[in-house]
Amino acid sequence: MTEGVDPVGLDFNALAYSGRALGSARQAQNVHRWGWWYQAEWRLLGMKAYWTSILGSAVLTPLLYVLAMGIGLGALVDSSSGGVEGVPYLTFVAPGLLVATVVMSSVNELTFPVMGGFKWQKLYFARAATAATPSQVAVGELLAVGVRMVAEAALFWVVLVALGAVDPRWSWLMIGIAALAGMAFGAPLASYSATLEDEGFEFSMIQRFVVMPMFLFAGTFYPLATMPLYLQWIGWISPMWHGTQLARAVAFGLPLTNGEVAMHLGFLVILLAVGIALTVRNFTRRLNR
Amino acid sequence: MTTKLIRIRPGVGAWMAANSSGNAGAVIGRGFKVIRNQNWMIIVSGFFEPVFYLLSMGIGLGALIGTVTGPGGHQISYAAYIAPALLATSAMNGAIYDSTWNVFFKLRFAKLYEGMLATSLGPLDVAAGEIFMALFRGFLYAVGFTVVIASMGLTTSWWALAMIPVALLIALGFAAIGMALTSYFTTFQQMDWINIALLPMFMFSATLFPIEAFPEVMQWFIMTLPLWHGVELMRQLSVGHWDASTAVHLTYFVAMSVLGVAFATRRLRTLFLR
Amino acid sequence: MSVIEATQLTKVYSDLRAVDAVSFRVATGESFGLLGPNGAGKSTTMRMIGGTSLRTSGTLLVNGLDPETHGPEVRASLGVVPQTDNLDTELNARDNLIMYGRYFGLPYSYLRPKAEELLQFAQLSEKATEKVDNLSGGMKRRLTIARALVNEPSVLLLDEPTTGLDPQARHILWDRLFRLKEQGVTLIVTTHFMDEAEQLCDRLLVMDHGQIVAEGSPAALIQQYSTREVLELRFGSDRNVALVERLRGYADSIEALPDRLLLYTADGEAVLARVRADGLDPVTSLVRRASLEDVFLRLTGRSLID
Numbered sequence: 001m002t003e004g005v006d007p008v009g010l011d012f013n014a015l016a017y018s019g020r021a022l023g024s025a026r027q028a029q030n031v032h033r034w035g036w037w038y039q040a041e042w043r044l045l046g047m048k049a050y051w052t053s054i055l056g057s058a059v060l061t062p063l064l065y066v067l068a069m070g071i072g073l074g075a076l077v078d079s080s081s082g083g084v085e086g087v088p089y090l091t092f093v094a095p096g097l098l099v100a101t102v103v104m105s106s107v108n109e110l111t112f113p114v115m116g117g118f119k120w121q122k123l124y125f126a127r128a129a130t131a132a133t134p135s136q137v138a139v140g141e142l143l144a145v146g147v148r149m150v151a152e153a154a155l156f157w158v159v160l161v162a163l164g165a166v167d168p169r170w171s172w173l174m175i176g177i178a179a180l181a182g183m184a185f186g187a188p189l190a191s192y193s194a195t196l197e198d199e200g201f202e203f204s205m206i207q208r209f210v211v212m213p214m215f216l217f218a219g220t221f222y223p224l225a226t227m228p229l230y231l232q233w234i235g236w237i238s239p240m241w242h243g244t245q246l247a248r249a250v251a252f253g254l255p256l257t258n259g260e261v262a263m264h265l266g267f268l269v270i271l272l273a274v275g276i277a278l279t280v281r282n283f284t285r286r287l288n289r
Numbered sequence: 290m291t292t293k294l295i296r297i298r299p300g301v302g303a304w305m306a307a308n309s310s311g312n313a314g315a316v317i318g319r320g321f322k323v324i325r326n327q328n329w330m331i332i333v334s335g336f337f338e339p340v341f342y343l344l345s346m347g348i349g350l351g352a353l354i355g356t357v358t359g360p361g362g363h364q365i366s367y368a369a370y371i372a373p374a375l376l377a378t379s380a381m382n383g384a385i386y387d388s389t390w391n392v393f394f395k396l397r398f399a400k401l402y403e404g405m406l407a408t409s410l411g412p413l414d415v416a417a418g419e420i421f422m423a424l425f426r427g428f429l430y431a432v433g434f435t436v437v438i439a440s441m442g443l444t445t446s447w448w449a450l451a452m453i454p455v456a457l458l459i460a461l462g463f464a465a466i467g468m469a470l471t472s473y474f475t476t477f478q479q480m481d482w483i484n485i486a487l488l489p490m491f492m493f494s495a496t497l498f499p500i501e502a503f504p505e506v507m508q509w510f511i512m513t514l515p516l517w518h519g520v521e522l523m524r525q526l527s528v529g530h531w532d533a534s535t536a537v538h539l540t541y542f543v544a545m546s547v548l549g550v551a552f553a554t555r556r557l558r559t560l561f562l563r
Numbered sequence: 564m565s566v567i568e569a570t571q572l573t574k575v576y577s578d579l580r581a582v583d584a585v586s587f588r589v590a591t592g593e594s595f596g597l598l599g600p601n602g603a604g605k606s607t608t609m610r611m612i613g614g615t616s617l618r619t620s621g622t623l624l625v626n627g628l629d630p631e632t633h634g635p636e637v638r639a640s641l642g643v644v645p646q647t648d649n650l651d652t653e654l655n656a657r658d659n660l661i662m663y664g665r666y667f668g669l670p671y672s673y674l675r676p677k678a679e680e681l682l683q684f685a686q687l688s689e690k691a692t693e694k695v696d697n698l699s700g701g702m703k704r705r706l707t708i709a710r711a712l713v714n715e716p717s718v719l720l721l722d723e724p725t726t727g728l729d730p731q732a733r734h735i736l737w738d739r740l741f742r743l744k745e746q747g748v749t750l751i752v753t754t755h756f757m758d759e760a761e762q763l764c765d766r767l768l769v770m771d772h773g774q775i776v777a778e779g780s781p782a783a784l785i786q787q788y789s790t791r792e793v794l795e796l797r798f799g800s801d802r803n804v805a806l807v808e809r810l811r812g813y814a815d816s817i818e819a820l821p822d823r824l825l826l827y828t829a830d831g832e833a834v835l836a837r838v839r840a841d842g843l844d845p846v847t848s849l850v851r852r853a854s855l856e857d858v859f860l861r862l863t864g865r866s867l868i869d
Contacts, residue, residue: 306632306635307631309635310636312665315662315668319662322654323653400645401651406615407711408638409636409666409667409668409714561615562617563615
C-alpha cells in the first residue's frame with residue numbers, strides 16, 4: 001500500500017473534501033449580512049504587510065513636524081509676528097499637520113491599491129466570485145481604510161499630546177475629524193480609481209496637481225486669509241482645509257461661528273456621502289461588466 | 290574557490306572589459322526615445338513641485354515671517370531665502386527617486402535591465418546611461434526653476450546661473466549613493482525607509498529656517514548632512530556671496546560624488562548580476 | 564571546436580545549491596537541450612552562460628572566453644530568449660527590436676531593415692507601432708524571440724521558448740528554429756516539455772536538483788532508460804495502487820502515479836491482452852511509445868510536470 005504515497009509523504013489521493021463546510025444556503029446568508037465586514041477584514045489583514053511603515057510614519061511624522069515647526073519655523077514666525085491666530089505657531093500648525101497627514105495616507109490607500117484590485121491582482125474579481133456583492137466589496141474597502149485613518153490619527157494625536165503640542169482636553173476630537181476629512185477626500189478618489197483602465201499615470205497627476213497644492217495652499221501652514229484672494233479658493237474646495245478648521249476649533253479654540261462649524265461639517269459629510277455612493281456605483285459597474 | 294579569487298583582482302582594463310562595451314550611448318538613446326514617446330505632462334509636472342512649494346511658503350509663510358538673515362548677514366525676503374534651498378532639495382529628491390525606486394522597479398519588475406544585460410551591454414554601461422538620464426531630467430528642472438526664481442526677482446547675481454551645474458553635482462552625488470544602496474534592497478517597503486530618512490534631512494537642513502534655532506550639538510550634526518551643504522552653497526550662489534565656507538561646501542559635494550561613484554562601482558556587479 | 568565548456572559549474576544561493584558541479588560541452592552547430600522540472604537549475608545555468616549570473620565556483624568558457632570577465636564580448640555572439648518576457652514596455656514593438664540592436668552597438672542603417680525582417684519573421688508586421696502591453700501573450704513571446712535574433716547570433720539561448728504558446732504557434736516556432744539550426748546556429752534550449760526536447764535537440768542533459776542525472780540523444784536516452792513501449796492503465800483512484808503487486812510480473816517495471824499505472828514493456832498490446840485475460844478490467848488503457856517523460860520518471864521517480 002505504500003506505493004500510492006509519494007516519497008515526501010504527500011498523499012496525492014486526498015481530495016480535501018471533508019463534508020464539514022457550512023451549507024451553501026448558510027454561506028449565502030452569512031455573506032448577505034456580513035460581506036462588507038469580510039472585505040474590510042481582508043483589506044486590514046493586507047495592511048499587516050506594511051504595518052511598520054504605517055506605525056513609523058504615524059509616530060515619526062508628528063515628531064519631526066513638532067521639532068521643525070515648533071523649534072525652527074515656530075521661532076521664526078513667533079519672533080516676527082508674535083504667533084498666529086493668537087497662539088504660538090506650533091499650536092496653530094499641529095492640528096493642520098494631523099489632518100494633512102491623514103488625508104495624504106488616504107490617498108495612498110485609495111489610489112493604486114484600488115486600481116490594482118481591478119487591474120493587477122484582480123482581487124476584487126475574486127471577491128465578486130464569492131457570495132459577496134460588489135457594493136459590499138466597495139463599502140468594505142472604504143471601511144478598512146477608515147479604520148486605518150482613525151488608528152493613524154489616534155497615534156499622531158498621542159504623540160502631539162506627549163510632546164505638549166496640543167492640549168488633550170478637547171483635542172481628541174481631532175481623531176474623528178481627521179478621519180472624516182481623509183475619507184471625504186478618499187471616497188470620491190476611490191470611485192475614480194475604480195474607473196481607471198490604464199497604468200495609473202493619472203495618479204501622479206493627482207498627486208502633483210491636487211494633493212500637493214491642497215497640502216501647500218489649503219491653510220495648513222498659515223491662515224488661508226494670508227493668501228491673496230485668487231489663491232484662497234484652493235482652500236475652500238479642499239476637504240483638508242475644512243477638516244483643519246474644525247480641528248483647530250477643538251484643539252485651541254479657534255473661534256468659529258455655529259454656521260461655520262455646520263458649513264465645514266456639512267461639506268465633509270456631503271462629500272463623503274457622494275463619494276461612497278459613487279464608489280458603490282463604480283465598483284458595481286466594473287465587477288458586473 | 291580559487292577561480293573566484295582570480296576574478297576579484299583584475300586591473301582597470303580587465304574590469305572595464307568585464308563590465309562595459311563602451312556603449313552607454315545606446316542606453317541614453319533609449320532614454321530619449323522613451324521621453325519622446327512619453328506623455329509630456331509627466332515630464333512637465335515634475336517642474337511644478339518646487340514651484341508650488343516656493344509660492345506657498347514664500348507668499349503664505351513669507352507674510353508671517355518677513356525677512357530672514359541671508360548669506361553675508363544681509364536681510365533677504367523669506368521667498369529669496371527658501372528658493373535656492375528648494376532647488377537643492379528638488380535636485381536631491383529627483384536623483385534619489387531615479388536611482389532607487391526607478392532602478393529597483395526596472396530591475397525587479399519591468400525586467401528592463403535583464404533584457405539590456407543579455408546584450409553586449411555591461412552593468413557599467415547601464416548604470417552610466419541611467420545616471421546620465423537622471424542628470425538630464427535634473428538639468429531641465431534646474432533650468433526651469435532658476436528661470437522662475439530669477440523672473441520673480443529672487444536672485445540678485447549672475448552667479449545664480451551657476452546654480453544649474455551645482456544642481457547637477459548635487460544630483461550626481463545623491464544618485465551614485467542611491468544606486469549603491471539599491472543593491473542592498475530586496476523589497477519596495479525597504480525604500481520607504483529612504484523617504485523616512487530624507488524627510489528630516491529636508492526639514493532640518495536650513496531649507497525653511499536657519500539652523501541657529503537648534504542647540505549647538507544638533508547644529509554640528511546637521512552640518513555633516515549633504516543637503517545642508519547643498520542648500521548653503523545654492524544660497525550663496527543666488528546672491529553671489531563668497532567666503533571660505535563656499536569652498537567647503539563645494540569640496541563636500543565633489544568628494545561625495547567621487548566616493549559615491551566609487552561605492553556604486555563596487556556594488557555594480559552585485560546590483561545587476563546575481 | 565566547443566562553443567561552451569563548463570567544468571564543475573556551481574551556483575549556490577544562500578542555502579540552495581541551484582547548480583551543483585555540472586560539467587558539459589556543447590559543439591558548434593549542435594542543438595543542445597537541458598531537460599528537467601522547474602527548479603532543476605536550467606535557467607541558472609543559462610544565465611551563467613550569458614554572464615548575468617555570477618557563478619560560485621567552477622570554470623566556464625563561451626567561445627573560449629569567460630563570460631564573467633568578458634561579458635560584453637561573450638554576449639555579442641549570443642541571442643538570449645529568457646523564460647519570462649522582458650520586453651521594454653515603454654517602447655513599441657518595432658522600437659523594441661531597434662533599441663535592442665543598439666545595445667549591441669549596431670548602426671541604424673542595419674537595424675531599420677532588420678527590424679522589418681524580424682517583424683515579418685514574428686508575424687507582427689501589422690503590430691509594429693503597437694505598445695508592448697497591448698500585444699497578446701503569444702505575440703510577446705514571438706517578439707522576444709525575434710529580438711534575440713537582431714544581432715544574428717551564432718549561439719541562441721532559449722529558456723523555455725514555447726511555454727505559453729498555443730500548439731500551432733509552437734510548431735511554427737520549432738520550424739523557424741530548425742531552419743536556424745540548418746544555417747549552423749548553435750541552439751541551447753531548456754525545456755520541461757519532452758516533445759520539444761525530442762523535436763529540437765540532438766543531445767540532452769537531464770537535470771534534477773542542480774545535478775546532471777543523464778546525458779545523450781533523445782533516442783539513446785529512451786533506449787537506455789526505458790522500454791520501447793508503455794502501457795498506461797487506469798483502474799480508478801482507489802484501485803490503482805492496490806493492483807501494483809498483482810501486475811508486477813506482467814512488465815519489466817511498473818511506475819504507480821496517483822491517477823494511473825505505467826507498465827514498461829517491449830510489447831504493450833500483448834501485455835494489455837494478458838491483463839484482460841486475467842480478469843482485470845481497466846477503466847481506460849493506452850499503449851504508446853516510450854518518451855523522455857518516462858526516462859525522467861525512471862531517473863528521478865518524479866514526473867517532469869508537477
